[in-house]
Amino acid sequence: MRAASTILRKDLTLELRTLEVVPAMVLFSVATFVIFHFALNRAAIAGQLAAGILIGTLLFASMLAVNRLFVAEREQGGFDGFLLAPVDRTALLVAKALALLIFLVVLEVIAVPAFALLLLGPSIGPPLGGLVVLLLLADIALAVIGTLVSAIAIHTRARDLIAPIIGLPLLIPALIATARGAGPLLATHGSGFPQGKWLAILALYDLVFALLSYAVFDYLLED
């Protein structure tokens, strides 16, 4: 665990000093909201349409972070250093997934209010609690699958292409659950909390992929 927290601290420090990934994701998301405003020619949206645009945008924005997640390790020999160190290899998975999770939470803290301000018709206040729970569960899925896919893609020649084409289909079930769960929340006079089944799917998805990643991650490092 100490190894994991060290790597996590390294990643967060790196991000704080370079401000590379999170600002890019935020700008990407805001630009996408503006694009949707013009593409749909609508000043305000609600319900399933709003949920779809919000979740879809966050999903695509997360791909930027997924692409960058292991770049420093790859380019500056971090993998070799890590493999030489006498620590459990799972530490790298845990640290990277947590880093990605934190990036996503920071992104959403900025992008969701921006979405509410720019596009959302109904007030974001009442459904906020339910939305936070839903997005947190979705973020775990994004972080776990994103880390796994990023680790697979980092050693390929076309890594920027490979990560999204594998990651997006893998994330479709999580997207379904999040978007369908958020749809009623963002409707005019919407309900306050997402349906239990969507939370259950997301939780199941998080659990299965966390266990799977834990099981296979070692094989992505062996060299």
Added chain:
Amino acid sequence: MGPAPTTNGRRLRVLTLATVAMIGAALALTFFYAPLDADQGFIQKIFYLHVPLAIVSLCGFVLGGILAIAHLRTGDRKWDLRSYVAIHMALIFGVGGLLTGAIWAKASWGHWWVWSDPTLVSFLIVVLLYATYQPLRFSIEDYERQARYASVFAIVAGAFVPLNFIAVRLAQGLVHPRILTLTGGNLPGSMRLTFTVSLIGIALLYATLCRVELAAKSSRIRLRRLRRELLGEDAVRPLGRSAAPS
């Protein structure tokens, strides 16, 4: 193959003959024995091709994942070859399943594609995911690493197949009334028999094609090794980049 076929060759021949017999029987049953569907008429007969293709392809994907586990556990490259062949064939069958599904949808629902059928939609997602298997392999040059990463992909994707079906099924409020519920409750006996024979026929076809591809790939690898041993390093051309294990 020499004058005395090897055990492998003989087994392949038996398997091939069984496949031909089963597919022949399935076609005969489909066209002459199974009754016409009351609602859909003749087009419903594509059911005997479409559903077995889809089922066999999904089983093939999962099989590829199981073989990949064997590869990671033992480190033996032959399991990677098997996993590759299982997924490769399953993908071909899967595309066949999608095409026949689209034809059926057009004929019976009037559209080439319907989003209301959860099975069709989940199947599309699975095929989309597995379509990235070959590009992934192709973009890793080191053979050993390619095999390892492909196995990781195969395991993750194999686990994804059932999960995806659960998620998509839950997302559809209304499940389209289908004749292909496999509980068999609403399938008349003659249709069920035809369907079972078709399923076995397609499964045998899958097994045969996998065996043939496996035999071709492993004899190419053996030939290469023999050439290198007998004629030296210069006699073998350097391997090009390839998505297939070699």
